[in-house]
Amino acid sequence: MSIRAVRGFKDVLPDEIELWHRVESIARSVFKSFALEEMRIPLLEKTEIFTRSIGEFTDIVEKEMYTFTDRSGDSLTLRPEATAGLVRAVSEHKLLARSSILKLFTIGPMFRHERPQKGRLRQFHQINVEVMGTKTPPSDVEVIWMAWEILERLGLRGLSLEINSLGCPACRAIYRNDLKKYLDGIFQDLCRDCQRRSKLNPLRVFDCKNEACRKIMANAPLNREYLCTECVNHLEKVLSFLKTLKIPFVINPYLVRGLDYYVMTTFEMVSSDLGAQSTVAAGGRYDGLLKALGGPDLPGVGMAIGIDRLLLLLEKYKEGPSIDLFIAALGTKAREEVLPWMKHWRRQGLTVQMSYEDRGLKAQMKQAGRAGASYVLILGEEELHKKQVVLRNMINHDQHEITFDDVISAVDSLVG
RNA sequence: GUGGGCGUAGCUCAACGGCUAGAGCGUCGGGUUGUGGCCCCGAAGGCUGUGGGUUCGAUUCCCAUCGCUCACCCCA
Incomplete structure (x- = not known):
């Protein structure tokens, strides 16, 4: 600190x-x-x-x-x-x-x-x-x-x-002058603040909170009568x-x-x-x-x-962030595999987030849930091998497998 | 510039002058070797704003200082 x-x-x-x-x-x-x-x-x-x-x-x-x-x-x-x-x-x-x-x-x-x-x-x-x-x-x-x-x-x-x-400027000057005269006449009865105000900014005396000042000001000349x-x-x-x-x-x-x-x-x-x-x-x-x-x-x-x-x-x-797609990639290879897709989706204007660190799937899912992700794309060793991903809908819990070839258009049609 | 209130964990706050300063939330990990929210278990995280004083002993009392905050003045 x-x-x-x-x-x-x-x-x-x-x-x-x-x-x-x-x-x-x-x-x-x-x-x-x-x-x-x-x-x-x-x-x-x-x-x-x-x-x-x-x-x-x-x-x-x-x-x-x-x-x-x-x-x-x-x-x-x-x-x-x-x-x-x-x-x-x-x-x-x-x-x-x-x-x-x-x-x-x-x-x-x-x-x-x-x-x-x-x-x-x-x-x-x-x-x-x-x-x-x-x-x-x-x-x-x-x-x-x-x-x-x-x-x-x-x-x-x-x-x-x-x-x-x-x-x-014309009628205001006349009013200010008369108000000042009035204030000068009752100067002794004003609170200390108002005595100061009456010199510097006479109109301010009207909104004094002091009871005595208020009473005195009830008889003061009014601005509207001078317009x-x-x-x-x-x-x-x-x-x-x-x-x-x-x-x-x-x-x-x-x-x-x-x-x-x-x-x-x-x-x-x-x-x-x-x-x-x-x-x-x-x-x-x-x-x-x-x-x-x-x-x-x-x-x-x-x-x-x-x-x-x-x-x-x-x-x-106040609002937190909300993201369209969270990518849970397990391992460096998987993370590299998704980069071209991410580039595509981000250019489409989607909000896409990927975990930076090698954390377990559970931790990544938790992060996705906290971040308010609508969908999560899961890519682990198994999927990498089969050349497919798991796409999970975080709201209704549906999930299914999609091949690498179809993943871009699948996400485009779901989220876009 | 003047007056009041408050400074304890990342946040919100506990702790009669007395044992190792606690809780909730958050973070991280585990329960479930690869599936979030709910639940359970655990961990990390503190110079109690700072300096002095009183005391056997101060987060607690006193003084000073810094900071925050609310209000006055004034203004969006």
């Missing part, structure tokens, strides 16, 4: 890998049906990409980034989220010059230096979606729809969609579309995002069986971000699904 993985970094072991593939392949097929294109971008970016987009005073930038100086003196950071890098790439390659709307996804690891706990790792994995170039309600809806569709196709139940509008007509209309169209799609939602007026660049529509999908880190998917609109990164002044909306958290919910579906 001397050398271990770095804290908060996890190995994906063979018995879980099937699940990862399932999540990724369902996501890909959903994205295909929504006409999204995949992009792969670097895990490492210039640090300023993140400080400029996420916000200098967010927790992520202040204390959670894996930042270091490389040999040429540049400050680089392992990406704590995907949107900033994607926007950088889109802007760098002028992808929006060719088509006015871009619909992209990317899948991969993110890094944040936080204290690990259930559902929170230092290297975690996200499925990210970004729709850029439009600010219409249907684009918000499609982003939410995709997340919902993926989770639903994975068979997840008991998830709830919470949605809110943060307002556009301008445009923002109200936008939100209502989104909600109406969701209703038509029969995607159930709850309006959560206190729903806040951790990143500075979000505006208007914001949402989260949460599960009740995940412990404290209950958000499985989240996203929202980020209209000012492209411009902030030196790109064109175009709107965008996106979301991220936390794969590691998703897997926590799917863990019961």
Whole structure:
């Protein structure tokens, strides 16, 4: 137990890998049906990409980034989220010059230096979606729809969609200002955490667990009262579309995002069986971000699904290997005899396994049974002599002898 | 960064301060010389996380340290 993985970094072991593939392949097929294109971008970016987009005073930038100086003196950071890098790439390659709307996804690891706990790792994995170039309600809806569709196709139940509008930069600013004024007035009565929050991220004061804070906040100005007509209309169209799609939602007026660049529509999908880190998917609109990164002044909306958290919910579906044909060959000669057949079957796409070691037939049968083999091909001295094999069906226990000449086609027709 | 819980076999966990630290599962072998799952028998596998202290004696009590874990903060 001397050398271990770095804290908060996890190995994906063979018995879980099937699940990862399932999540990724369902996501890909959903994205295909929504006409999204995949992009792969670097895990490492210039640090300023993140400080400029996420916000200098967010927790992520202040204390959670894996930042270091490389040999040429540049400050680089392992990406704590995907949107900033994607926007950088889109802007760098002028992808929006060719088509006015871009619909992209990317899948991969993110890094944040936080204290690990259930559902929170230092290297975690996200499925990210970004729709850029439009600010219409249907684009918000499609982003939410995709997340919902993926989770639903994975068979997840008991998830709830919470949605809110943060307002556009204009009405949001007015609201923030009034909220701050209110908070300043009651500053003394807030708990210590909330006093800090009221300075850094005022909206967070709403979800304090402290009873006293809750009481005080009941009279605080509400975000929805400040939304301008445009923002109200936008939100209502989104909600109406969701209703038509029969995607159930709850309006959560206190729903806040951790990143500075979000505006208007914001949402989260949460599960009740995940412990404290209950958000499985989240996203929202980020209209000012492209411009902030030196790109064109175009709107965008996106979301991220936390794969590691998703897997926590799917863990019961873990699977072992299953193989089509196990070859119990006794002796070196027998093992060599079957090689050309194995080559054929493997090229046919069959999963074929042979024991590497000279073990007794009993041990090999046991291994075959454990591995979940459908058929076992037995080739010992006796069979070698008679130029035939025994082919055993492991499920109904039938077995019969087959000559060398017929073995390939016999297996092909049985298993293929 | 702060607080709680836990570190004993590959895994899940037992053992009042006292004999050679045990069990289930898994692995390997045997019962059946060449036929899996069930059953029976056996074997391998441990610096009890590490270092110190108290004690005649520590897996057990105390301190430190490292690790894991849950929670806070914050977030996917």
